[in-house]
Amino acid sequence: MPVGLCRRLPLSHKIFNVKWRIKMADYKDAGVDIHAGYRAVELMKKHIARTMRPEVLTDIGGFGGLFSLENINIKKPVLVSGTDGVGTKLKLAFALDRHDTVGIDCVAMCVNDVICSGARPLFFLDYIATGKLDPFKVETIVKGISDGCVAAGCALIGGETAEMPGFYPENEYDLAGFCVGIADKDEIIDGSTVKSGDKLIGIASSGVHSNGFSLVRKIFSEDRHELEKYFSELNSTLGDALLTPTKIYVKTVLSLVEKYRIKGIAHITGGGFIENIPRMIPGGLKAVIHKGTWPVLPVFKLISEMGNIGETDMFNTFNMGIGMVLAVDNDQAGEIISFIGELGEKAYLIGEITEGEGRIEIC
Structure with missing residues (x-):
């Protein structure tokens, strides 16, 4: 493009482009690597695929995970939810640099609560927050989550991986999950019939x-x-x-x-x-x-x-x-x-x- 045409661009347009470039550079300089996030998603896809059920209507990457209930054969369906994390057990995983089992813990703590009502787990979501996103470490964590979901018969339909420099140490992360199950209202286990002699x-x-x-x-x-x-x-x-x-x-x-x-x-x-x-x-x-x-x-x-x-x-x-x-x-x-x-x-x-x-x- 001729130099003269550049000069005729509105000053506000040139300033906007400069600001945009600075913002992109600042975000990476602040410790957040968007491309590492993209890489992590690609690596975890094959593990998530193992958990899929026919009721899942969305693929990974959407803003929300969709799960159809229309073919669930329950007369009086009730959704049962549970959420939990792995807690400070993670500190031992950090010390040993072993991250392949804590995802199973995360799933187990949620689904084991849900089945106390007699509910069948349907789907699971995870939340991984870290100081610096390592795609291969995240893949290992999600593999464990997927292993847990397969064992529980529920689909991993969504989650969030958040890179939070300055909030978490660089080599540490937190891990939490959320599960939804389903039960028949007339068959919910709530302890109300427990009696002396049981x-x-x-x-x-x-x-x-x-x-x-x-x-x-x-x-x-x-x-x-x-x-x-x-x-x-x-x-x-x-x-x-x-x-x-x-x-x-x-x-x-x-x-x-x-x-x-x-x-x-x-x-x-x-x-x-x-x-x-x-x-x-x-x-x-x-x-x-x-x-x-x-x-x-x-x-x-x-x-x-x-x-x-x-x-x-x-x-x-x-x-x-x-x-x-x-x-x-x-x-x-x-x-x-x-x-x-x-x-x-x-x-x-x-x-x-x-x-x-x-x-x-x-x-």
Whole structure:
């Protein structure tokens, strides 16, 4: 273009272009790399594709994830939602630079809550916020999320990856999720039919799951070399034991609900036995838990010994080897435990419901 034509451009137009170029440069200089975000999306697509269900109407990249309910054969459909994060367990993932399992934790903490109502998880969304976006690290995290969604039978239909320099340290991130499930209104499990004489069945956990890690981190060093030490009682390194992902109970519980009358379900997360089991019990009743009726996992014995933590505090913080508790009729308890075994899980008769106050007694 001739130089003279450039001179005849309005001054405001030339200023606008200069400002636009400065803004683009400033955003990258501020620590936000848009192209890294694009790369992360491309890398995660193949993992997300594994979670798809026919009800999903949108592909990754839209402003909202669409999920059709028109072919869901439920007479009185009720949507059941749950949200949670991985918490400070992430600090151990940072220390060991291992990010392949925390996505499973994120999904598990949400879907395990949703199935306490007897709801079938439909879809999941994630939120990853980081100080500096590493596309390959994000891909690894999303692969774990996708693994969790596949195990839970739900679709990963959306999410957000936010690069927030100055808010998070460069090599750290936070991870949270949101799940929606569906149940028939007439079949929702809410604990309202639990009565004195009902039995309590505990389904084994895979380890510490994703709660109590502020206390765990106070007891054990976050130094990588310490976490990589082998403990014979754990039959693994400390880091391997602590990063074992949260067990997903969706398929087990849904199989049970189809075959038996499950009256109440409690997901043993933050607050351990003492906070969570009473949440499924009506007033005037209490849960009596019998110690010694299931094997307490070695990792909890190590935590108790190394931290000099009393038994009450252990039961008030950790799952102690039981990740899910079911309230069932007395005459079905034995058959249900056998059926859970056939599904590949370990289950134990750990207590019963009695009349009384105090909500829970561990004896």
